[in-house]
Amino acid sequence: MKYYKIITILVLLIVGTSCEKELDLEPQQSIGIGLATATPENVNAILLAAYDIGRNTTPDNLNPxxxxxxxxxxxxAYDxxxxxxxxSWNGTFEELRDIFNKAMVNDNVSALNIYGDSYAIIGHVNTVLDNLDKFDDAAERNRVEGEAKFLRGLVYFDxxxxxxxQYTAGATNSQLGVPIVLLPPDATRAVGRNTVEEVYSQVLSDLNDAFAKLPGTNGERADRYSAKALLARVYLQQGNFSAARDAANDVLQNSGHSLTPTFAEAFETDDNTVETLFSWVVxxxxxxxxxxxHYATQALGGRGGDIAITQDYLDKFDSALDQRRAFTYPGEGVSLGLTLTSKHARQFANATPIRVAEMHLIRAECNFRLGSAVGLDPLVEINTLRGRSLAPPLAALTLDLILNERxxxxxxxGFLVNDYKRTxxxxxxxxFNDNSxxxxxxxxxxxxxxxLEQNPGYN
Structure with a gap:
């Protein structure tokens, strides 16, 4: 993804350079926001800057x-x-060690960075959505609106x-979530936290709008099936199994994406594959x-194996033939003696993809729970996924086996904590609902x- 750096720099100067990136972002430069949003090109650049914040693009270290x-x-953080x-955690970053040990404090750096960058993305997106009237071309306006709402839905979901x-199906979900802000940044605005129910409602609204507005294909940016795949993930987290099943089935039937022929092919490339529904381009x-x-050796661009695989994880596999079990490599140098995952062995690979494999797992789990076979019988679906990795087929399914396959x-x-919480x-x-x-x-x-009310245990 090649970006126009001059436009991006302009946008970051106008909209995003406040060092206090939390909820109270506001433009700090002398250039007026009216000029910054005067043309479709400028509004597109603000949207582009939202992607850039997510993937850590800071031109010329303008905003480190x-x-x-x-x-x-x-x-x-999730894992x-x-x-x-x-x-195992083998690194020296205190904030990540504390997450691993479930012993965070209220100034944890990772919690601060994620919170601040999330609202920076939302601030950019809200500015875009507030200026859709700059677009005369309906198709372009719909695309921009769809991408913006996809990003906002993704950020609020995380x-x-x-x-x-955790969201509880059938409950009021009045527990506190995060503040919902739908207007451009304003330093005078103070907003309290919305409930988990309200945040999920906003996420679903944004993603359904994104699905309706986005084109079927959109290059390396979000398209309609990126939105539908994320909807499947959200519905699953809510325990809305019929909606999750149907959303995943729509992606599998209509997106044009499919599993790569082998498990390794989904990861042994810097670029998106036929399995990739969305990723952050690096x-x-x-x-x-x-x-x-944090996962790779120094020779492969990492810090030397801050995060390594345990034998307990490898023992979760039921067959030595399963290529997923063998998708590892031995550490060397500072990581000597560690077993590292080959999923993150490429320094410039695209980041955090939404993959077709997840859609198969969602559809299979939901079909199993509901006693249905929409798209494919769940046992056939799980065995098809296992077969790609040369794992022997299962004779029968249980929910525990499906969750283990996930x-x-x-x-x-990044699925671990949320899968454990929802189950x-x-x-x-x-x-699963411990405050830590x-x-x-x-x-x-x-x-x-x-x-902003603090979460229990952090005052």
Whole structure:
């Protein structure tokens, strides 16, 4: 993805350079927002800058305070927070160690970075949505609106799962989530936290709008099936199994995407594959793959195996023939003796993809729970996925076997803690709704906005 840096720099100067990136972002430069949003090209550039924040593109170090949370940081946080016996932490980053140990404090740097960058993306997106009248071409206006709402839905979905307790199907879900802000940045605005129910409603509204507005294909940016795949993920997290099944089935039947012929082919490339429904594009000039940073050896661009695979995880496989089990390599140098995943062995690979394999797992699980066979019988579907990795077929299914298949197929991709929470399994000896499994609201944000109530255990 080659971006026009001059436009991006202009947009970051106008909209995104406040060092206080939380809820109170506002333009700090002398150029007026009216000029910055005067043309379709400028509004498109603001949208482009939202993508750039997510993937850690900071032209000429203009704003080094953006951390590229979608280049791997959120997924790493999910897997460290959800770890029971799957990985070991061997690094020196205190904030990541504390997430791994479920011992965060209210100024945890990762919690601060994710919170700040999330609202920076939302601020850009809201500015775009407030200026759709600049587009005379209906198709372009719909595309821009769809991409903006996809990004906002994605960000709020991740935020409500990190900073709020798990959604419970059939309950009021009045537990606190995060503040919903739908207007362009304004430093005078102070907003309290919305409920988890309200945030999920906003996420579904944005993603359904995105699906309706986006084209079927959209290059390397979000398209309608990116939105539908994310909807399947959201419905599954809510326990809305029929909606999750049908959304996943729509993607599998109509997106034109399919599984790569082998498991390794989904990862042994820097570019998107036929299996990729959406990813954050990284090149050797722009963006950073943070998963590579923390999972890979120094020779492959990483820090030397901050996160390594445990024998307990490998023991979850029922066959030595399963290529997913063997998709590892031995550490060397500072990581000597460690077993590392080959999923993040490429320094400039695109980051945090939404994959077709996830859609198969969602459809199979939901069909099994509902006693249906929409698209494919669940046993056939699971065995098809296993067959790609040369794992022997299962004779029968149980829910535990399906959940184990999710853990084997999607390991180290940011699913762990949320899968354990939605199925109400203990995490490292803690109940799924333990307060230490929820991120703190950053204290610096609360200092600026007294309406932000802290999560229990972090005052």
């Amino acid at each position: 305070l953006y951390f590229g949370i979608y280049s791997g940081q959120i997924n790493i 460290l927070l959800g770890n029971t016996d799957q990985v 935020m409500v799962r990190l900073y709020g307790q 090149t050797n000039q722009e963006g950073t793959n943070e998963s590579n940073t 853990e084997l197929e999607l390991a180290f991709e 109400q399994r203990d995490i490292d000896g803690l109940p 499994l929820v991120f703190p609201i950053p204290q610096s944000a609360r200092d600026r906005n007294p309406m």
